[in-house]
Amino acid sequence: MKTQTLNVGLIGFGMAGRTFHAPLIQAAPGLELSAIVSSDTERVQSAYPEVTAHAKASLLMADRDIDLVVIATPNETHFPLAKAALAKGKHVVLDKPFAVSLAEARQLKVQADEADRLLSVFHNRRWDSDFLTLKTLLDEQRLGRVVEVESRFDRFRPVVPDRWREQYRPGSGIWYDLGPHLLDQARALFGMPRALLLELASLRDGAEIDDDFLAVLEYDRLRVTLRASTLVAEPTPRLRVNGTRGSFVKYGLDPQEAWLKEGESPQPAWGIDPSPGRLTVNEGEGDEVELGHQEVESVPGDYRAYYDGIARTLLRGTPPPVTAEEALEVMTLLEAGLDSYRQGRWVKLKEGGSKLRRLHSR
Known part of the structure; x- marks a missing residue:
């Protein structure tokens, strides 16, 4: 690049564009939010x-001064x-998610590779405080060999809102909304699973599309359960x-989304989670079990890291914070889940997660 500042154009000024992308782009050194595409231009200008x-x-596409286009529009x-x-x-x-199908995502990656352009997906939940805290615990092997993980995004939203995510159209529903977050976190921690089982449900009155899911990912001597629901009023972990040395339990969502919705500007070390997790481990010797309990200091979350990483990639040539290959793996899991749900059985992923075949019922 000839300059040390990249001009960014944002397409979409709904919840995602307005709440996440615009403020995070502005907070990133080396990036300048130059243009925004929206049907409500007055809201943008305000x-x-x-x-x-x-x-x-x-x-926006015709503007030669725009270096990076950020797309925050319906899937x-x-x-x-x-x-x-x-x-x-x-x-x-x-x-x-990357796209509404794995085939579309693959086409975009080929096009980006041929054009020698960066293509990345905003998997911001890798910079959640709870995820980073768990990653640290696993890196330090404080739980021993992990055998079971349950990861949930639960909400209580009994009234179906009038928005595209709740309508019957490609890429709508909770599996394509919250599924990519939980799948990407599991993939980042443990790699691609051997097999996947998905159950979807539409539980709220008036729901047109899935608003509840349960996904089970099978690894070697490890089972990961991913859940999301819109009808959970009582807080769940x-x-x-769970591991061979003990357990870790964390309540409460990372606070960054709520702060961004309130209009706060991202600051250094701002993503400190006020709700620490609880670690219970065996402190006994030999066959003796003696459980000790302690609060775990949260690793600060930082959504700024994504666009900071994008700027470094384009200006300095460092690896992108989320590669197209990683995002393709998430798309592979999303489609494997849909195949599992439609067929009513486990789906096994071949090595590399690039091809799928159904597992016989167990």
Whole structure:
């Protein structure tokens, strides 16, 4: 790059674009939020008067000064918008999920590789405080050999809102909304599973699409359960992890999303979780079991790290914070889950997670 500042164009100013991408882009050294595409240009100008507001994505694509295009639009539009941006020579960041199908995601990766452009997906939950804390515990082997992990995103939203994620259309529903977060975290910690089983449900009155899921990922002597629901009023553990030395339990969601929704600007060391997890480990000798309990100091979360990493990749050539290959693995798991649900059985992933075949019922 000739300059030390990259001009960024954001497409989409809904919840994702307004709450996550715009403030995090602005907080990243080396990135400048130059333009935003939205059907409500007045809202954009009110929030960011110094930024150019476009009513159509084509106007942004035609701007030669835009180096990076960030796409935070409904899932079914990810593929055509990213394809158009890459064709114009732009680097591209997509909000999760990558696309609505693995085939679309693969096409985009091929196009990006051929154009020598960056293509990355905003898997920001790798920088959740609870995830980073668990990763530290695993790296330090404080739980021994981990045998069971339960990871949940539960909410209580009994009334179905009028928004595209709740409507019957490609890429809608809770599996494509929260599934990518939990799948990416599991993949980052343990790699690709051997097999996957998914159950989906539409439980709320008036629900058109799935609003509850249970996914089970099978590894060698390890089982990972991922759950998300919109009808959980009583707090459940965000994480419950069992190992040969003991257990780790964490309640409460990472606070960064709530803070961003309140309009707070990301600051250094801002992602400190006020709800520490609890570690229970065996402190006995030999066959004697003596359980000790302690609070675990949370590792600070930091969503800023994603766009900081994107800037370093484009300006200095460092590896991207999320590679297209990693995002393709998440898409592989999303599609394997849908195949499992439709067939009513386990789906086994072949080595590398690139091809799938159904497992016979057990």
